[in-house]
Amino acid sequence: MAKSGSVTNTPQKAAAFDRLRGRIILGILMMFGLLGGVGAWAFNANLTGAVIAMGTVKVDQNLKQVQHRDGGIVEKISVREGDEVEAGQIMFRLDDAQSRAELSILSAQLDEAEVRRARLVADREGAVEVRFSKRLSMSDPQQNELMSGELRLHAGNIANRENQREQLKLGIAQVDEEIVALVSQRSALTDELALVEESHSRIVNLFEKGLIQMPRVDEAKRELVQMRGKLGELDANIARSRSRISEIEMRILSVDEIARNEAQRELTVVEARIQELSDRLTAVQDRLSRTEIRAPISGRINELSVFTEGGVITPAEILATIVPASAELRIEVQLPTTAIDQVYLDQTARVRFSSFNHRTTPEILGTVSHISPATTISASTGEPFYIGYVDISPEEFARLNGLALMPGMPTEVYLSTQEQTAAAYFARPLLDQFEKAFREE
Numbered sequence: 001m002a003k004s005g006s007v008t009n010t011p012q013k014a015a016a017f018d019r020l021r022g023r024i025i026l027g028i029l030m031m032f033g034l035l036g037g038v039g040a041w042a043f044n045a046n047l048t049g050a051v052i053a054m055g056t057v058k059v060d061q062n063l064k065q066v067q068h069r070d071g072g073i074v075e076k077i078s079v080r081e082g083d084e085v086e087a088g089q090i091m092f093r094l095d096d097a098q099s100r101a102e103l104s105i106l107s108a109q110l111d112e113a114e115v116r117r118a119r120l121v122a123d124r125e126g127a128v129e130v131r132f133s134k135r136l137s138m139s140d141p142q143q144n145e146l147m148s149g150e151l152r153l154h155a156g157n158i159a160n161r162e163n164q165r166e167q168l169k170l171g172i173a174q175v176d177e178e179i180v181a182l183v184s185q186r187s188a189l190t191d192e193l194a195l196v197e198e199s200h201s202r203i204v205n206l207f208e209k210g211l212i213q214m215p216r217v218d219e220a221k222r223e224l225v226q227m228r229g230k231l232g233e234l235d236a237n238i239a240r241s242r243s244r245i246s247e248i249e250m251r252i253l254s255v256d257e258i259a260r261n262e263a264q265r266e267l268t269v270v271e272a273r274i275q276e277l278s279d280r281l282t283a284v285q286d287r288l289s290r291t292e293i294r295a296p297i298s299g300r301i302n303e304l305s306v307f308t309e310g311g312v313i314t315p316a317e318i319l320a321t322i323v324p325a326s327a328e329l330r331i332e333v334q335l336p337t338t339a340i341d342q343v344y345l346d347q348t349a350r351v352r353f354s355s356f357n358h359r360t361t362p363e364i365l366g367t368v369s370h371i372s373p374a375t376t377i378s379a380s381t382g383e384p385f386y387i388g389y390v391d392i393s394p395e396e397f398a399r400l401n402g403l404a405l406m407p408g409m410p411t412e413v414y415l416s417t418q419e420q421t422a423a424a425y426f427a428r429p430l431l432d433q434f435e436k437a438f439r440e441e
Contacts, residue, residue, distance in 0.1 A: 050350075050414040050415055050416055050417060051335070051336070051339040051342050051343060051414070051415040051417060052412065052413070052414055052415075053333045053334055053335050053336065053388070053412075053413045053415065054333070054334055054410065054411070054412065054413070055331040055332055055333040055334065055351070055390065055410070055411040055412070055413045056331070056332050056407075056408060056409065056410060056411065057329055057330075057331060057332075057405055057406065057407055057408060057409040057411060058329070058330055058331065058332040058389075058407055059323050059324070059327040059328070059329060059330070059407055060327055060328045060329075060330050061324050061326070061327040063302055063321040063322065063323060063407075064296050064297050064299070064321065064322045064324060065318050065320075065321055066091060066293065066295070066296065066318070066319045066320040066321070066322065067316050067317065067318055067319060068092075068094070068290065068293055068313060068315070068316070068317065068319065069290070069315060069316065070287060070290070070315055071312070071313045071314045071315040071316075071317065072094040072095060072291070072312070072313060073094060073095040073310065073311070073312055074092060074093075074094060074095075074306060074308065074309055074310060074311050074312070074313060075093045075094055075095045075096075075291075075309065075310075076092065076093040076309060077091075077092055077306060077307070077309055078090055078091055078092065078093070079091045079092075079301055079304070079320070080301070080304065081301050081302070081303065081304045082300065082301060083300070083301050084298075084299070084300050084325075085295040085298065085299065085300070085301060085322065086295065086298045087294075087295055087296065087297050087298045088294050088295065089294060089295045090292050090293070090294055091293050091294060091295055091301075091319070091320065092292075092293040092306065092319060093291060093292050093293070094290075094291040094292075094293070094313075095291070096288055096291040099284055099287050099288045099291065100288065102284050103281070103284045103285065103288060106277055106280055106281045106284060107281065108142065109277055110274065110277040110278065110281060111136065111142065111143055111146055112146055113270055113273050113274045113277060114132075114133050114135070114136060114274060115132065115136060115143070115146040115147050115149075115150045116150060116266075116270050117267060117270045117271060117274060118130050118131060118132045118133065118136075118150065119150040119151075119153060119154045120263045120264075120266050120267040120270060121263075121267065122154055123154065123157055123259055123260070123262075123263035124260050124263040124264050124267060125260075126256055126259075126260065128158065130147075130150065130151055130154050132147055157259065161255050161256065161259055164255045165252050165255055168248050168251050168252045168255075169248075169252065171244075171248050172245050172248050172249065175241050175242075175244050175245050175248070176245070178241050179238055179241045179242065179245075182234055182237050182238045182241065183238060185234055186231065186234040186235065186238065189227065189230055189231050189234060190231065192227060193224075193227045193228065193231055196220075196223055196224050196227045197224060199220060199223075200220045200221060200223075200224045203216060203217055203220040204217060204220075293319065295322060296322070297322060297324050297325070298324070298325040298326075299322040299323045299324045299325040299326075299327070300322065300323045300325070301320055301321075301322055301323075302320075302321045302322060302323045302406075302407060303320060303321045304319075304320045305317075305318060305319060305320065306319045306320070323407060329392070329397070329405055329407070330366075330369070330389050330390060330391050330392065331349075331351055331366065331389065331390040331392065331411055331413060332387060332388070332389055333349075333387070333388040333389070333390055333413050333415075334378070334385040334386075334387065334388075335371070335385055335386040335387070335388045336385060336386075337375060337384055337385060337386065340371075340386050342415070342417045343368065343371060343386075343388065343415055344368065344371075345368055345369070345370075345371065346367050346368060346369075347367065347368040347415055347416065348365060348366075348367060348415075348416045349365070349366045349367065349368060349390045349413050349414065349415050349416070350363045350364075350365060350413070350414040350416070351363060351364050351365070351366055351390065351392065351411050351412070351413050351414075352411065352412040352413075352414075353400075353403075353405075353409060353410075353411055354409075354410045354411060354412060355409050355410065356400075356403055361400065361403065362399050362400070363414075364392060364396040364397065364399055364400065365392070365396055366390040366391055366392040366393075366396065367390065367391055368388055368389070368390055368415065369389045369390065369391040370387075370388060370389040371386060371387075371388050372386050372387040372388070374386075390413060
């Protein structure tokens with residue numbers, strides 16, 4: 001019975017072993033087949049590598065800064081961040097009360113100086129009519145008052161000079177009368193002198209004949225000398241009177257000359273004053289024109305730093321930045337220094353926008369247009385990196401289906417590198433480690 005059971009179990013065990021052996025062989029064959037397939041794929045399939053870098057959306061032109069040279073008090077803010085503005089559009093308006101008050105004062109002072117200059121020019125030239133600047137108008141009440149005052153002063157100056165001349169002419173007339181009297185006296189004295197000379201001659205003849213004594217001759221001679229002295233004194237008085245007439249005539253001529261010289265001296269001062277006021281007025285007008293701060297270019301307001309009406313801005317403070325309307329967007333990439341040898345110009349790049357939903361937002365393609373020649377140190381991490389730019393065509397941007405891109409948005413950039421087999425891709429880290437290990441002491 002025992003033998004019979006043993007013989008019966010042996011064929012069953014053999015059949016089970018055969019089935020197990022077949023499965024083992026099949027498993028081994030499948031494993032070798034899988035390994036062979038993977039190996040064949042690894043050595044024949046080419047994989048495209050990529051350098052992964054972080055990027056930021058930028059514009060291809062610098063942002064335009066909106067500043068004000070002098071600063072001041074903000075009266076009105078007419079824009080907000082994100083607004084589209086046109087070149088010349090008013091963005092801010094500063095309080096102009098002080099500038100307008102200064103402008104009014106300077107304008108009044110300039111009007112006064114120009115009116116005075118016109119009158120002084122007429123005085124200098126001896127003109128009866130005063131020619132005012134075309135900028136001045138009698139229809140303006142203040143200018144009318146100024147011009148009327150200067151016209152009265154000019155007329156008064158003319159009358160004063162005329163009075164001076166008349167007074168001097170009266171003096172000439174008086175001297176002429178004195179000369180007439182002196183000439184009359186001289187004529188009478190000349191006649192008397194002729195009689196005295198005749199008497200003196202007779203006395204000398206009588207003395208020579210011995211009819212009279214010498215004292216009588218001396219007395220006659222003394223009288224003759226006195227008469228001649230009086231005649232000489234009259235001649236001197238007549239000459240002095242005529243000299244006085246010449247002096248008065250010179251004074252008459254100098255009345256206008258003195259007035260012209262005085263007018264010229266005052267005119268020099270006034271013209272210097274006008275130049276100073278004109279320069280100051282131009283500066284105030286320029287400052288007043290800049291109380292309206294306008295957009296320097298057309299574009300979109302990227303950043304606004306002034307939000308309070310009535311607040312104070314300092315000189316040269318940046319009030320806003322504008323992205324030029326003509327600017328195109330591009331990607332600024334921070335390229336790792338360890339992979340810079342795999343980055344080159346015109347290299348294809350795939351850009352993914354981190355701010356958008358990855359499932360609904362496609363990756364867009366671009367090309368590398370710039371690689372910086374030197375590294376830059378990151379302000380946040382202190383790590384060096386190269387700066388690169390990736391340009392994207394309008395057709396690729398259109399694939400975003402209207403999603404709004406703003407400067408500063410983060411991106412992930414994949415820079416396609418050379419193809420290599422999967423085996424080389426997986427083996428490279430091991431080979432690098434082996435090479436490094438064998439170089440260590």
